[in-house]
Amino acid sequence: KQEVTQIPAALSVPEGENLVLNCSFTDSAIYNLQWFRQDPGKGLTSLLLIQSSQREQTSGRLNASLDKSSGRSTLYIAASQPGDSATYLCAVGYSTLTFGKGTMLLVSP
Amino acid sequence: EPEVTQTPSHQVTQMGQEVILRCVPISNHLYFYWYRQILGQKVEFLVSFYNNEISEKSEIFDDQFSVERPDGSNFTLKIRSTKLEDSAMYFCASSFPSGATISTDTQYFGPGTRLTVL
Numbered sequence: 001k002q003e004v005t006q007i008p009a010a011l012s013v014p015e016g017e018n019l020v021l022n023c024s025f026t027d028s029a030i031y032n033l034q035w036f037r038q039d040p041g042k043g044l045t046s047l048l049l050i051q052s053s054q055r056e057q058t059s060g061r062l063n064a065s066l067d068k069s070s071g072r073s074t075l076y077i078a079a080s081q082p083g084d085s086a087t088y089l090c091a092v093g094y095s096t097l098t099f100g101k102g103t104m105l106l107v108s109p
Numbered sequence: 110e111p112e113v114t115q116t117p118s119h120q121v122t123q124m125g126q127e128v129i130l131r132c133v134p135i136s137n138h139l140y141f142y143w144y145r146q147i148l149g150q151k152v153e154f155l156v157s158f159y160n161n162e163i164s165e166k167s168e169i170f171d172d173q174f175s176v177e178r179p180d181g182s183n184f185t186l187k188i189r190s191t192k193l194e195d196s197a198m199y200f201c202a203s204s205f206p207s208g209a210t211i212s213t214d215t216q217y218f219g220p221g222t223r224l225t226v227l
Contacts (some may be wrong), residue, residue, distance in 0.1 A: 098154070
């Protein structure tokens, strides 16, 4: 059974810092890995999808990498802003996604 | 930009009552999903639906749950006899625009329905 773990559970940084969020999964036979953002009491916003054959994806200030052999993905956020404050979720799977518990990010002005 | 919509945003019900949660997936998507998130816990997969039938379901999705696509736009989740432990945020998602390749299957989530069972 696939298990997804995200470290750290919470992170607080000053505005402008670059930061890395970590995601690990137990079964390397994944199809896709998707990073989401969740604002308090809200739905999930898809940020990036990395196909199993890819090693990374970039969108604006976000860069996600995937290392299937080690069962890890990282989400790199450059030049963080207060508006980036949210919970970031990692999910793996094909048609059914298995989620981590998320990293709660707070970027202070 | 097309988005998944869900109604109601908040549903309060008494234990034992039936509830129907409604979703309108993105119009050209072919796969539909329900997930739930109990407060403070992970988002959990419930069921996926394709071509008018369930394609996968989790052990959470027992006989108390059912899904339906009653027309060309709506996708519903019914809980027959609600329990206290059904209180959660329920998310609908859709994916796989017709003509896309499966390997680029991004799931798009709705804003959720918060279900409170008293």
